[in-house]
Amino acid sequence: MNNRHTAHPAPPLALVIDEDLTMRLLLRQSLEQHGFRVEEASGGKQALEILSGLQPDIILLDVVISDMDGYAVCRQLRQLAGFEDTPVVIVTGFEDVDSVNHAYKVGATDFVGKPINWTIFGHRMRYILRSSQAFAALKTSEARSSALLRAIPDMIFRQDGRGRYLDFQGGRENLVVVPPEEFIGKTMEEVLPSQIAEPALQHLRRVLSSGSGQRFEYQLEIEGTLRYFEARMVASGVDEVTSLVRDITDQKLYEDQIQQLAFYDNLTDLPNRRLFFEHLEHEIRQCDRSDGVLAILFLDLDRFKVINDTLGHGTGDAVLVEVGRRLTDCVRSVDAVARPGHEDGMTSVARLGGDEFTMLIGGIQDARDSEPVARRILETLSAPITIEGRDLFVTPSIGIATYPADGKDAGTLLKNADAAMYKAKEEGRNCIRFYSNSINDRALARFTLEADLRAALEGEALEVYYQPQVDLLSGKAIGMEALARWNHPQRGFIPPSDFIPVAEEAGLIDKLSQWVMQTACAQARAWRQQGAGEVRMAVNLSARQFYAGDLARVVADVLASTGLPSRLLEVELTEGMVMKDPKVTLTALEALKEMGVSIAVDDFGTGYSSLAYLKKYPLDVLKIDRSFVHDIATDPDDAAIARAIIVMAKSLGMVVIGEGVETEQQLAFLQKNGCDQVQGYLLARPACASEAEKYLHGQQLITGAFRKQAAD
Numbered sequence: 001m002n003n004r005h006t007a008h009p010a011p012p013l014a015l016v017i018d019e020d021l022t023m024r025l026l027l028r029q030s031l032e033q034h035g036f037r038v039e040e041a042s043g044g045k046q047a048l049e050i051l052s053g054l055q056p057d058i059i060l061l062d063v064v065i066s067d068m069d070g071y072a073v074c075r076q077l078r079q080l081a082g083f084e085d086t087p088v089v090i091v092t093g094f095e096d097v098d099s100v101n102h103a104y105k106v107g108a109t110d111f112v113g114k115p116i117n118w119t120i121f122g123h124r125m126r127y128i129l130r131s132s133q134a135f136a137a138l139k140t141s142e143a144r145s146s147a148l149l150r151a152i153p154d155m156i157f158r159q160d161g162r163g164r165y166l167d168f169q170g171g172r173e174n175l176v177v178v179p180p181e182e183f184i185g186k187t188m189e190e191v192l193p194s195q196i197a198e199p200a201l202q203h204l205r206r207v208l209s210s211g212s213g214q215r216f217e218y219q220l221e222i223e224g225t226l227r228y229f230e231a232r233m234v235a236s237g238v239d240e241v242t243s244l245v246r247d248i249t250d251q252k253l254y255e256d257q258i259q260q261l262a263f264y265d266n267l268t269d270l271p272n273r274r275l276f277f278e279h280l281e282h283e284i285r286q287c288d289r290s291d292g293v294l295a296i297l298f299l300d301l302d303r304f305k306v307i308n309d310t311l312g313h314g315t316g317d318a319v320l321v322e323v324g325r326r327l328t329d330c331v332r333s334v335d336a337v338a339r340p341g342h343e344d345g346m347t348s349v350a351r352l353g354g355d356e357f358t359m360l361i362g363g364i365q366d367a368r369d370s371e372p373v374a375r376r377i378l379e380t381l382s383a384p385i386t387i388e389g390r391d392l393f394v395t396p397s398i399g400i401a402t403y404p405a406d407g408k409d410a411g412t413l414l415k416n417a418d419a420a421m422y423k424a425k426e427e428g429r430n431c432i433r434f435y436s437n438s439i440n441d442r443a444l445a446r447f448t449l450e451a452d453l454r455a456a457l458e459g460e461a462l463e464v465y466y467q468p469q470v471d472l473l474s475g476k477a478i479g480m481e482a483l484a485r486w487n488h489p490q491r492g493f494i495p496p497s498d499f500i501p502v503a504e505e506a507g508l509i510d511k512l513s514q515w516v517m518q519t520a521c522a523q524a525r526a527w528r529q530q531g532a533g534e535v536r537m538a539v540n541l542s543a544r545q546f547y548a549g550d551l552a553r554v555v556a557d558v559l560a561s562t563g564l565p566s567r568l569l570e571v572e573l574t575e576g577m578v579m580k581d582p583k584v585t586l587t588a589l590e591a592l593k594e595m596g597v598s599i600a601v602d603d604f605g606t607g608y609s610s611l612a613y614l615k616k617y618p619l620d621v622l623k624i625d626r627s628f629v630h631d632i633a634t635d636p637d638d639a640a641i642a643r644a645i646i647v648m649a650k651s652l653g654m655v656v657i658g659e660g661v662e663t664e665q666q667l668a669f670l671q672k673n674g675c676d677q678v679q680g681y682l683l684a685r686p687a688c689a690s691e692a693e694k695y696l697h698g699q700q701l702i703t704g705a706f707r708k709q710a711a712d
């Protein structure tokens with residue numbers, strides 16, 4: 001029995017093949033002394049017979065045997081199964097080189113020359129046996145490792161310190177697209193896309209410098225599909241790294257699936273309650289760091305049960321999916337519009353279950369900033385949802401809680417937003433309620449104002465007033481500024497500074513501005529026909545209108561429908577509007593310019609723009625803000641700045657108008673310093689069309705006497 005690989009080996013077995021009985025006895029004695037068991041054969045044939053049933057650990061063969069050629073015996077026994085590696089020691093008297101060579105050729109392991117040196121013979125046999133056992137063990141281990149390497153899925157790359165491929169072994173899932181002979185000898189940079197090669201090389205260098213293993217993941221497109229890989233790198237020599245690369249695409253897909261199941265609602269694909277909480281908690285921490293505010297909107301569909309009960313759950317599900325989709329659209333527009341400059345905050349929509357949805361609005365400065373978003377949701381959901389040809393109407397009730405005012409943790413905030421939502425239900429549904437009463441009252445007031453403004457736009461409560469712009473040389477009105485007025489049935493006169501922002505948030509500004517522009521242009525045209533001459537009409541634009549993208553078309557429509565020549569229309573923009581997005585500004589201004597409309601910068605001096613900056617745009621008129629004009633005659637600093645503005649604006653070819661002129665000193669100052677036109681209570685207050693008309697008929701608003709005085 002072959003005991004070479006057992007833990008406690010039995011004494012090794014030696015087969016001695018020799019014709020000479022004495023020699024056999026001597027060999028046996030020496031071998032037994034060294035711990036061998038011994039079997040004997042007196043000739044070649046007998047030896048081969050014995051070997052068919054016995055597995056000796058070492059064979060001693062005298063080549064001089066009479067029944068067969070000793071070398072032939074050696075050759076034959078090597079061919080027997082199981083004897084490929086058994087050490088065969090030739091015992092020979094011929095020590096000439098030829099017979100030694102011959103012995104090796106037929107498979108001998110070693111040889112012992114006669115006469116035998118008995119002192120070392122036994123040791124030598126043990127040594128031969130040991131090295132042959134070591135060799136066998138190595139072979140087994142190598143066979144095992146190569147089986148192992150074939151069995152594991154990883155591909156194994158060996159590289160030098162510069163990332164050059166030294167060799168490669170494909171694993172079970174060999175996914176190498178390029179055959180090894182095409183990349184062996186090349187560096188990673190030559191073989192892989194740079195976005196993989198670069199980090200891979202960094203990891204490789206780190207392995208060599210730190211001695212610790214590195215792991216990294218990358219993606220690679222193979223035959224049109226994106227696959228994910230994980231590479232583990234270890235140092236395998238002084239300047240050598242071995243990388244085990246595994247395809248982890250399936251694992252990634254499972255992870256994604258698990259993620260999807262655990263954190264997303266499977267009907268709407270929106271984040272579920274758990275993920276919403278995670279987002280909320282993250283955003284609360286963010287708020288703490290930035291001293292910001294966040295709002296959560298709790299939304300519940302009104303009478304959703306009726307849809308489910310009467311039209312079935314399939315329809316109910318379809319409604320929920322559509323609501324989720326519209327809310328997601330709202331989020332996108334929130335990110336784009338409602339929070340300019342607050343890109344850091346997160347907005348997300350989630351479905352908590354049933355017909356309950358939540359929206360998180362982070363990165364806002366004021367809790368009330370969430371209200372326009374909620375209004376947008378009401379508006380978005382008011383459009384019918386068409387399912388299988390049937391129009392369905394759903395409305396939500398929305399509760400809003402804000403951090404940090406309405407709760408210090410996610411749970412409390414959600415609970416309070418829920419309570420606010422109930423308040424909304426109690427108070428008539430399809431509405432918004434804040435958890436905090438103070439915000440509620442303000443929101444309610446705002447909401448009422450909005451509803452009234454809507455009504456005013458339909459009815460007759462809005463009016464356009466006109467304020468003359470007076471030429472300082474002639475003293476006559478050469479232009480008019482159109483200013484919106486709202487006479488509220490209960491609250492009386494509401495200034496534009498109060499209702500213009502409401503109109504912007506309620507999405508009414510376009511309609512309002514267009515109405516003002518239309519009315520003012522029609523009026524200018526009428527005055528012209530009555531013989532008032534070339535009176536320019538200045539109309540204020542809102543930021544929203546300016547950035548809506550269709551300004552040129554709106555202006556063209558108004559001009560076409562009123563018949564006012566374009567050179568008689570002037571649009572007023574504020575500095576802030578011009579500064580916000582230079583590219584959009586330039587396009588919009590050029591379009592207006594092309595039409596022949598003149599462009600004025602309103603309230604100049606209150607913003608941050610420099611004249612040098614404004615030079616980039618095709619501007620015609622600069623209006624010095626009235627807060628500036630106010631101290632012009634008393635504050636030397638303001639006076640100096642105003643003077644400089646006038647000089648520079650004129651050097652840019654712009655007409656300068658001083659706004660809000662209330663005193664004769666202010667007027668005198670502007671006149672003296674080269675200002676072209678003025679506007680203000682001193683000359684004329686804004687007035688209704690029939691009042692303003694009086695200024696147009698040759699009346700000198702700046703009298704000759706005063707003009708003379710100012711000139712002195």
Ligand code: C2E
Pocket residue numbers: 467482483484495496497500513516540541542572602603626659660661662679680681682686
């Ligand atoms: P603005 O364009 O700078 O208009 C000038 C404002 O100064 C007007 O206020 C006018 O009544 C007031 N004003 C004129 N002369 C004097 C004066 O001597 N002293 C004082 N203290 N004030 C004077 P108003 O009509 O209240 O308008 C305020 C702002 O509302 C306007 O400022 C303009 O930015 C905006 N606005 C008014 N109408 C419209 C409109 O139709 N569309 C848009 N987008 N904005 C408008």
Ligand code: MG
Pocket residue numbers: 481540572602
């Ligand atoms: Mg203005």
Ligand code: MG
Pocket residue numbers: 602603623625626659
């Ligand atoms: Mg102004």
